[in-house]
Amino acid sequence: LHQADVNLFRPVFVEDRVEFLLQSTSHLVDLGGPIPGGFSNGAQTHWEEQLKLPPTLLYANDVPVRPTFNFLLENNRVPHLVLGDLRALHGCLVVGERQLQQLIGRGGLEKVRAAGRYAIDATEASMRRGIAAIPDGDYTAEDFLDEDGVTDDPIPVHVTVKVRGDSMEIDFSGSGRQPLGNCGTAWCEAGRCIEAVKLMVDPATPVNSGTLRPIDVLLPAGSVVQGLPPTSVSSHADIGPRTINVVTQALGQAKAESFACDTGTAVYIGFSGIDSRPGHEGTPWG
Numbered sequence: 001l002h003q004a005d006v007n008l009f010r011p012v013f014v015e016d017r018v019e020f021l022l023q024s025t026s027h028l029v030d031l032g033g034p035i036p037g038g039f040s041n042g043a044q045t046h047w048e049e050q051l052k053l054p055p056t057l058l059y060a061n062d063v064p065v066r067p068t069f070n071f072l073l074e075n076n077r078v079p080h081l082v083l084g085d086l087r088a089l090h091g092c093l094v095v096g097e098r099q100l101q102q103l104i105g106r107g108g109l110e111k112v113r114a115a116g117r118y119a120i121d122a123t124e125a126s127m128r129r130g131i132a133a134i135p136d137g138d139y140t141a142e143d144f145l146d147e148d149g150v151t152d153d154p155i156p157v158h159v160t161v162k163v164r165g166d167s168m169e170i171d172f173s174g175s176g177r178q179p180l181g182n183c184g185t186a187w188c189e190a191g192r193c194i195e196a197v198k199l200m201v202d203p204a205t206p207v208n209s210g211t212l213r214p215i216d217v218l219l220p221a222g223s224v225v226q227g228l229p230p231t232s233v234s235s236h237a238d239i240g241p242r243t244i245n246v247v248t249q250a251l252g253q254a255k256a257e258s259f260a261c262d263t264g265t266a267v268y269i270g271f272s273g274i275d276s277r278p279g280h281e282g283t284p285w286g
Contacts, residue, residue, distance in 0.1 A: 002189070002236050003050045004028055004038030006086075008058065010093035012100055014109050020100060024092040028085050029286050032075040036272035036286045038234060041149055043182045045230040051075055059090055077272055078286045123202075123210030128166035130201025131214055134254045138162050141249035142174075143242045143264065145224075148181030149235075155179055155224050157242045159193070161250040168197065170247060171218040172225045182232035184224045185239050191217055193243035200251050200258070237266035 004027050012020035030036055033050035040049045051072070057065050072086070073079035104112050138160055145155040158174035170193055178184045194215055198207065205211075219226035225243060227233050245261040252258030272286040 002027075002038065002234060003033075003046065003052055004031055004234075006031075006053070006089070008086075008089045008093060010097060012097050014101075014104060019109060019113075022093050022096045022100070024089045024096075026085060026089055028076075029081050030076040030078050030272075031072070031082070032077075035270065036077055037268070037270040039268045039270065040182060040232065040234045043232040043234060044150065044180055046232050046234075047230060049232060049234050058086070062090075062094065077284045080283070081286070119206060120208050120210040123205045123208050124213045125210075126205045127198075127202045127211055128214050131163060131168050131197070132166040134163045134168075134201070134251070136163050136165065137254060139250040139253045141246040141253075143246050143249070144176075145183060145238055145242065145265075148179035148183050150180040155183070155239070157224060157239060157246055159243070159246040159250055161247060161254075163254065167214045167216075169216045169218065170194075170197075172223065172243070173218065173220055175220065175223045175225055178222050178224055178227040178231050181235075183235045183238040184227040184231060184233050185236045185243070186233050187219055187226050189233070189236050189240050192240055193217065193247045196244045196247035196251065200248065200255065235266075235268075237268075238264075241265065 005025060006028050007023060007025045010022045011018040012022060027038070031038060031050035033040055034048065035041065038050050043049055046052065056068055058068055059065060069083070069086075073083060076082050100112075140158070140160045142156055142158045144157060147153060148155055155176040156174070157176070158172065160171045160173070162169040162171065194212060194217070197215060198211055222228050224239050241262045242264045245264050248258065248261060270286070272284065275281065275283040275285050
């Protein structure tokens with residue numbers, strides 16, 4: 001997991017029962033560690049990175065939990081920016097719950113739940129129609145990263161896309177072992193390869209769990225697409241986009257049309273320092 005990506009969750013109660021769970025997420029500008037911004041190039045383990053946060057209570061009845069906030073703000077370079085980000089993520093959930101409760105008030109809980117199920121089922125059906133239009137077969141492709149920042153060895157990303165009827169298996173067997181450097185991905189990241197399928201077979205419907213239902217993704221443990229602890233994956237955006245690229249290339253063999261690959265990497269340039277402008281002296285920035 002890229003530790004700078006922070007997820008907030010908020011349960012929504014209807015008649016004292018949790019009926020929905022809202023989520024907001026963002027990359028925070030800093031959460032400590034040796035490198036501002038969270039892309040710890042040269043790190044080989046997640047112990048060398050930023051703060052690791054297990055499920056932690058951030059707000060109680062919409063009141064900030066002071067020890068949690070104090071811990072977060074004392075362990076990063078730009079606490080004033082991080083405080084604003086956390087408040088914004090929380091505010092998204094407050095507004096989301098308000099709007100959801102208004103919907104429930106107008107239509108009733110069962111209608112809202114049924115509408116959600118319908119949206120998911122409709123996306124699944126559309127995805128399956130798109131996949132069914134691809135001829136059955138096994139389609140392979142390979143890309144590679146030049147090196148991992150620690151060694152000079154290239155890192156292959158290999159995929160076999162198996163289409164059977166209206167479902168698909170995306171198998172990354174044959175990809176390189178998890179690198180010594182921090183450019184691999186964890187399981188929650190490599191599933192982004194499904195974006196390639198979505199764009200090529202069903203670009204018009206919303207993205208929801210129905211998008212995922214027709215597709216199985218196989219990620220070999222200990223490989224570049226499924227790094228095992230304590231490896232670092234802080235520069236996940238080097239391999240992550242390549243998982244999209246290889247699936248795009250593989251499906252391009254099966255379809256009459258395709259599209260050009262993404263750049264396959266993320267150029268990250270981080271700056272930080274202490275403000276010296278009049279009236280801002282001593283304020284960290286990043």
